[in-house]
Amino acid sequence: MSVGSKKSCAYSEKEFHHYIGIDDRPWLHLEISLGCNIRCAMCTFHEQLEKVTWTSLSDVQDLGDELNRFGVVHLGDGSEPLVNPDWYQIVSHISQLGAKVSLQTNAKLIRDIKSAERIVNSGLHLLSISIDGMTDNTVSRIREGIDFSTIEQAIVLINQAKKKLGSETPHLTANIVAMCSNLSEIPDLISFLLFHDFIKARIGFLELRQENSQLVSELLIYDKARAKQTIAMVYQRMDAHPQPFVLDAELFGETEGMSKRNAxxxxxxxIYARHDGEMFACYGKRRLGNLFADGVDTCLTSEEYADHVETVTTPGNNICSACSFCRVMSFDVVDDHFGSEAVSYYSRETIIASLQYVKEGGNAEDYWRDYYIARNGGVQC
Ligand SMILES: C[S@@+](CC[C@H](N)C(=O)[O-])C[C@H]1O[C@@H](n2cnc3c(N)ncnc32)[C@H](O)[C@@H]1O
Ligand code: SF4
Ligand code: SF4
Structure with missing residues (x-):
């Protein structure tokens, strides 16, 4: 992670957090919904539009001030938090306890000045908006149900609301998923974010978590050189802009996955809690109890948690070795682009052959089109 502008000096994540008033205590990643109001091809976290459910305000209120032990309560890791009709009361409640609240959204429900003012008035500290391109076509292809103009309008409205209400918060950050077809738009997207007073962007790469005929040739493992050039261009855009800006493009660095996993x-x-309160360490790897039934303390002092900590702090342990937590992934590792379900569907041999095909000058799209034709008995779908 580094800070742009002419300074271009390196900042750790911790330093960035201190810069915006976030201390070193752990983060609670609290889902307040399950499901979404749009459909993104790459998202496998829920049944999307088919079934949307959410956490009740009273469950969160009944926790008393237990959430205050976290430096940040982050809403929206795997679902869309703003579909919860009580999101405003939940954010206000947690903020009033003294915890900083961060929220990740597709921005679809920020559609007028009133909804933007509610975001600002809720006390939200950090607002992270997902945006993967600079054109309506690109964004709506990746995120069916929203386009660039709609997200742009939401950003303008939030900045208008902050100005009108004289509020510095929420600080604006962006989450960008890079893939072959949106790479060329990313430098302009960063300039756009700088222009609209964002203070940080994270660029991650697409991970194929299950079979998908459209996304398989989109993986950046097929276009590594162009991806690295794009990140270099992004740094140039940041350097040309006077405003300090943090870019988290750590996933495109050289650090090998196992050393990241060991550290x-x-x-x-x-710590992660699902919308129904089920609480986990390491994003679902070990259940610690139920946040609403057992409370934070019981979960964090449980034998299960102590046992898990002992396991994952042993260098080279099996759990960390097989972990696909987004921050320990490596750009050069095939399994960090193809998730385990995708590997077992396509087979490792087929994937390795696809990489060889591209290395020899072939095109990933052609390779996978032929693969699907062969799989369908010679019929193109
Ligand atoms: C699952 S969403 C939940 C929050 C909210 N609905 C949103 O889209 O911002 C969190 C982030 O995960 C990213 N994401 C989803 N599927 C992904 C995948 N297969 N690879 C990389 N990032 C992915 C999304 O683009 C989004 O920025
Ligand atoms: S908006 Fe977020 S939660 Fe909804 S489908 Fe897309 S990535 Fe998943
Ligand atoms: S690498 Fe994965 S399993 Fe290991 S500590 Fe990190 S999140 Fe947990």
Missing amino acids: CTAYRDH
């Missing part, structure tokens, strides 16, 4: 402290820095 990972997510087991203590990021």
Whole structure:
């Protein structure tokens, strides 16, 4: 992670958090919904539009001030938090306890000045918006149900609301999923974010978590050189802009995945709770109890948690070795682009052959089109 502008000096994540008033205590990643109001081809976290459900306000209120022990309560890791009709009361409640609240959204429900003012008035500290391109076509192809103009309008409205209400918060950050077809738009997207007073962007790469005929040739493992050039261009855009800006493009660096996994402290820095309160360490790897039934203390002092910590702090342990937590992934590792379900569907041999095909000058799209034709008995779908 580094800060742009003419300074271009390196900032750790911790320094960035201190810069915006976030201390070193662990983060609670609290889902307040399950499901979404749009459909993104790459998202496998829920049944999307088919079934949307959410956490009740009273469950969160009944926790008393237990959430205050976290430096940040982050809403929206795997679902869309703003579909919860009580999101405003939940954010206000947690903010009033003294915890900083961060929220990740597709921005679809920020559609007029009133909804933007509610975001600002809720006390939200950080607002992260997902945006993967600079044109309506690109964004709506990746995120069916929203386009660039709609997200742009939401950003303008939030900035208008902050100005009108004289509020510095929420600080604006962006989450960008890079893939072959949106790479060329990413430098312009960063300029756009700088222009609209964003203070940070994270660029991650697409991970194929299950079979998908459209996305398989989109993986950046097929276009590594162009991806690295794009990141270099993004730094140039940041340097040309006077405003300090943090770019988290850590996933495109050279650090090998196993050393990241050995150094990972997510087991203590990021605790995860599903919308129904089920609480986990390491993003679902070990259940600690139920947040609403058992409370934070019981979950964090449980034998299960102590046992898990002992396991994952042992260098080279099997759990960390097989972990696909997004921050320990490596750009050069095939399995960090193809998730385990995708590998077992396509087979490792087929994937390795696809990489060889591209290395020899072939095109990933052609390779996978032929693969699907062969799989369908010679019929093109
Ligand atoms: C699952 S969403 C939940 C929050 C909210 N609905 C949103 O889209 O911002 C969190 C982030 O995960 C990203 N994401 C989803 N599927 C992904 C995948 N297969 N590879 C990389 N990032 C992915 C999304 O683009 C989004 O920025
Ligand atoms: S908006 Fe977020 S939660 Fe909804 S489908 Fe897309 S990535 Fe998943
Ligand atoms: S299991 Fe994954 S998230 Fe947990 S400490 Fe190991 S690498 Fe980090």
